[in-house]
Amino acid sequence: MTTAAIAQPVNQASDNAAGLLTSVTQIARRVLLKFIRSPQLVVVGTLQGAMFLLIFRYVFGGAITTPGIDYVNFVVPGFIATGVLFNAMYSAVGMAEDLEAGLIARLRSLPIPRSAVLVGRALADTGIQVWGLVITIAIGFAVGFRLHDTLPAALEAAALIVLFGIVFEWLFLLMGMIAGSPQASQGFALLIFPLTFVSSAYVPVASMPAWLQGFAENQPVTVMVNAVRTLTEGAPAEALVGHPASYFVVRSLIWSLALIAIFAPLAVAKYRRG
């Protein structure tokens, strides 16, 4: 028996597919274009961050005592480090929007490597994270934040923050996929509040009731915030939080690896299953 397909003036199946690099670039480009062309996202996000920072700096700041260090120098590193969580909310909402709009279904039906969609988005979201950080840091300097340690230490802090951004990206991508709709994923993202507020980001953990301190002291956000704080503010900050920078850097790296090792495979598995 001979089997012959009817002649068709279309591409042969063999070369009709994009490689990993092209796919990742195209998908990242789409996410970035969407961000850049949605001024409300950029403006609202920026204003919100600025407003919170101003409120903490000038409204609550006077009532919070941080022995040995100015409150502005205490809180700005906290804002910078927790900023990655608030910005990551955008990833969850964006992923859920794409799912709901059927964009992910279209991408999944295309002959591209399956990993390209998540990797492309993670790259683009990291770029968006860096943008958000630059804004927060600029506002921080404007309201009186200053570095009190070496430049290499500050750069180390910056690199850590980008790493934290990547870590939380996977958690939030997963949340976006589980939630399935932008509204629901915003609900999921409420998880951010206990993580950021019950941490050393805005107030010293010592000021919390004893039963909260156990959580606040050991959860990853505190460790990450303190790493950034001690790297940028040096000895006074180390004295206040009770450990040297290296203690927090090592622990924040361990947390980062652990969180990525858990959530990246979960996100990939969720994406594959659809």
Added chain:
Amino acid sequence: MLEITPTVEAMGVSKRFGATKALDGLDFTMRPGQVTAVLGPNGAGKTTFVNLLATLLRADAGTLRVCGADVRRDPAAVRRMVALAGQFAAVEPAMTGRENVEMVARLFGQSRRDARRNAAEVLEHIGLTEAADRTVRGYSGGMRRRLDLGASLVGRPRLLLLDEPTTGLDPRSRNELWDVIRSLVHRGTDVLLTTQYLDEADHLASHVVIIDHGRAVASGAPRELKRLVGRTVVEVHVREASDLERVAATLGAISDSDPYIDVPARSVRAGLDADTNRVFAALRPLDDTGIVIDEVAVRAPTLDEAFLTLTGNPQEDVA
């Protein structure tokens, strides 16, 4: 012996979601070189079938092949041949029409130059050249659907899957989309479209498969299916329910199947394979009986009626 590989071949395909059997042993063959319509009511399993073909879902049982490639064993090959335009337009509102189409072209592995050229050609074909450089946010629903179709076309698929391509469009946008779909087969793309409207299948498809509860219940050329239903439907609404039987008997004389009596609606429906002229002749005897007739309608059959005739059951409202 020379045999033509079917574009789509489904044998006993089943897919359940929890307790719901979305597809329940679907058998289906689609020959190349034509538009095939999958017709069915809400919840019949149309989207599920299309998603299986697009490799977005995996079947629980059965065999499914696209141009000879097994969807389960070689999904990558299937993805290279198939393009999907879903029930909702899957385009990025923040990008322009051109950017959307070029992105998909690049994802099909086309070089930057080819992508640009093919996108321009596709945009011309779907009538969006003028709007091509505006962001999709400002497009109408019809333009978005056409763009969605364009994005699916730019990879030059062998098989294009269209899931309810015109649902929610106004008649003019629908006609524009129909024109584009009709022109595809000439360019060598086979089209499988799903629809809830017999009318749409009739306009576009040369072969129609009716599915219900995840199974194929009938198939054939639109003309054959309509002949099963009757070419025209006469519907007579009477004032008194007690007159229904007599009206049914009268209509029965010109119908090739038993008229359907709808007691709550106080109406009788009959399919006719005859000239509309004969309807008036057939109704004339009712003149002298004193039966009060509120309304007489002569029209094309609806999907509901096709179902009624083909399955013997009124179409359930699943949604």
